[in-house]
Amino acid sequence: MFEKATIFNTLFYGSLGVKVLLHNFLKKLFSDFSAPCYFRTHWKLYCPGCGGTRALFALMHGNLRQSLKYNPVTLLFLLDVLVTTILSLIEKKNSKYSTSRFRLILNITLLIFIVVFSVLRNYLLYTGIDVLGDFS
Structure with a gap:
């Protein structure tokens, strides 16, 4: 052994x-x-995914703070996928527990966060604060 x-x-x-x-x-x-970001190229705005690749690389290097600075949606999306997968496995293993309502609430909450985050980040850009430094 x-x-x-x-x-x-x-x-x-x-x-x-x-x-x-x-x-x-x-x-x-x-x-x-x-590929260039359509939002950034044509409208001079950040899309919800801008900074996502940098956030993923920072997370892979173990730099959680830098990852959240680049784009917190990336980490939240990964956590959402993990939690949703675990809940699906629980539901599959024990059919008397239904987690579909909780998963729906979780995904709607993530969607609301993405919208609010995108609006706030672009508002900051409009006021002259460039969080990612791509327009400086």
């Missing part, structure tokens, strides 16, 4: 290796293909 420490080390270093490979792959993918 394997010892717990050996299994833990294998999982830890394996996941670390996957993280590095995934980071390098995504960085190469997004540096080669960088």
